[in-house]
Amino acid sequence: MKNIVLLAVTFLPSLALAQSYLIENVRIFNGVDPELTAGHVLVEDGVIASVSEEAMSPPEGATVIDGGNRVLTPGFIDLHVHLTSHTPSKLGDSHTTVVGAIANDVARHFLDSGFTTIRDAGGTHPSLARAIEAGVVYGPRVFPSGAILSQTGGHGDWRHPSAPHPMLESGSPYTPSDTGVLVDGVDQHLAAARENLRRGATQIKIMGGGGVMSDYDPIDSLQPSPAEIRAAVQAASDWGTYVLAHAYTSEAVRRLVDNGVRCIEHGLLIDDATARYVKQNDVVISTQLVIFRELANLPGITETNLEKLNVVLAGQENLIELIKKHDITTGFSTDLIGGMYPMVTREFTERAMYWTPAEVLAQATSESAKVIRMAGKRNRFGNFGEIREGWVADLLLINGEPLEDISVLRNPDRNLALIMKAGEIIKQQL
Numbered sequence: 001m002k003n004i005v006l007l008a009v010t011f012l013p014s015l016a017l018a019q020s021y022l023i024e025n026v027r028i029f030n031g032v033d034p035e036l037t038a039g040h041v042l043v044e045d046g047v048i049a050s051v052s053e054e055a056m057s058p059p060e061g062a063t064v065i066d067g068g069n070r071v072l073t074p075g076f077i078d079l080h081v082h083l084t085s086h087t088p089s090k091l092g093d094s095h096t097t098v099v100g101a102i103a104n105d106v107a108r109h110f111l112d113s114g115f116t117t118i119r120d121a122g123g124t125h126p127s128l129a130r131a132i133e134a135g136v137v138y139g140p141r142v143f144p145s146g147a148i149l150s151q152t153g154g155h156g157d158w159r160h161p162s163a164p165h166p167m168l169e170s171g172s173p174y175t176p177s178d179t180g181v182l183v184d185g186v187d188q189h190l191a192a193a194r195e196n197l198r199r200g201a202t203q204i205k206i207m208g209g210g211g212v213m214s215d216y217d218p219i220d221s222l223q224p225s226p227a228e229i230r231a232a233v234q235a236a237s238d239w240g241t242y243v244l245a246h247a248y249t250s251e252a253v254r255r256l257v258d259n260g261v262r263c264i265e266h267g268l269l270i271d272d273a274t275a276r277y278v279k280q281n282d283v284v285i286s287t288q289l290v291i292f293r294e295l296a297n298l299p300g301i302t303e304t305n306l307e308k309l310n311v312v313l314a315g316q317e318n319l320i321e322l323i324k325k326h327d328i329t330t331g332f333s334t335d336l337i338g339g340m341y342p343m344v345t346r347e348f349t350e351r352a353m354y355w356t357p358a359e360v361l362a363q364a365t366s367e368s369a370k371v372i373r374m375a376g377k378r379n380r381f382g383n384f385g386e387i388r389e390g391w392v393a394d395l396l397l398i399n400g401e402p403l404e405d406i407s408v409l410r411n412p413d414r415n416l417a418l419i420m421k422a423g424e425i426i427k428q429q430l
């Protein structure tokens with residue numbers, strides 16, 4: 001009996017009416033403006049009810065939190081996470097239960113590092129996003145893409161060279177743990193995208209060109225055909241959402257943009273004219289710095305992978321210049337795989353080599369949130385990513401001066417004094 005009572009108490013926070021908080025005496029980075037504003041923030045029912053430079057008297061029942069003149073920022077957002085791609089290669093193809101158990105650790109690390117929202121760029125079943133939303137699994141809010149669509153022989157075709165084709169020879173198009181799906185032809189692209197959406201994907205991910213970690217597709221290969229891309233885009237846009245696509249080269253990116261893809265992942269080898277074209281079409285280039293600089297150290301990486309890695313890595317600084325020159329929306333994303341997720345906060349300092357700390361913080365908050373909102377009504381959570389009245393209360397209180405020295409974010413255990421997700425306190429260490 002006692003155990004039952006304890007359990008009920010343990011689960012109360014997610015069931016009870018949301019608590020109100022008055023966070024006093026903070027300097028606010030609102031997600032957009034580079035200057036801090038001294039003020040006070042009232043949180044009610046999970047949203048930011050009021051932001052004021054004047055002191056407020058706390059409403060009845062509200063808990064007062066003294067921010068101690070710390071910097072208050074929106075919760076961080078990572079646009080390219082793979083929760084289910086961290087099983088070590090020495091374990092081979094693990095059962096779904098193992099993949100899920102590891103994904104739980106990854107989700108925990110992201111939230112504890114200040115990431116209140118992630119977009120899963122493929123592999124994670126949307127039911128894990130729902131389990132987190134229900135408060136059963138600890139982690140950030142997840143916008144899942146479901147199983148990644150790849151053509152046969154494409155960047156998502158991880159089979160051993162002599163392995164049977166999963167649909168032609170063994171009956172299911174899904175790769176192990178449903179992380180990807182091999183599709184060829186318009187009908188299969190429609191079916192796979194629609195199945196992902198049925199499962200709860202908030203956007204669709206396709207492999208739109210050659211990749212580094214797959215052994216059989218050249219980086220310069222074009223994947224899939226224009227009609228197949230249009231099919232995935234049609235299924236997504238009929239559901240009110242969009243397609244993001246893995247691609248490196250100008251030719252691949254042009255084909256994807258021409259056929260309706262709204263967000264390019266990586267893009268390291270595009271030229272100036274393609275960057276201009278991307279900007280003209282209001283397409284996002286979500287790129288990552290750390291993973292490309294660390295991938296060579298991944299256990300199990302092959303010679304072929306390394307050769308391809310060197311080709312794309314050579315384009316990285318040029319891409320950063322093009323993103324800056326053409327003012328392309330990029331957001332903040334990491335794409336860490338193979339157990340490298342503890343490096344997530346290094347992305348902040350790596351980016352600060354090219355952008356100001358305020359620009360990096362805007363990428364990780366308001367700019368990424370704009371990209372997430374391309375999911376339209378598939379976003380069930382309202383607006384977040386900025387400190388604004390009426391927006392979701394995803395908030396961080398930071399020890400130190402992140403706008404002067406962003407490296408304080410490298411140590412979230414010590415320097416995140418408060419983590420609040422949708423008005424719920426995840427961590428308080430004031």
Ligand SMILES: [Zn+2]
Pocket residue numbers: 080082121335
């Ligand atoms: Zn990825």
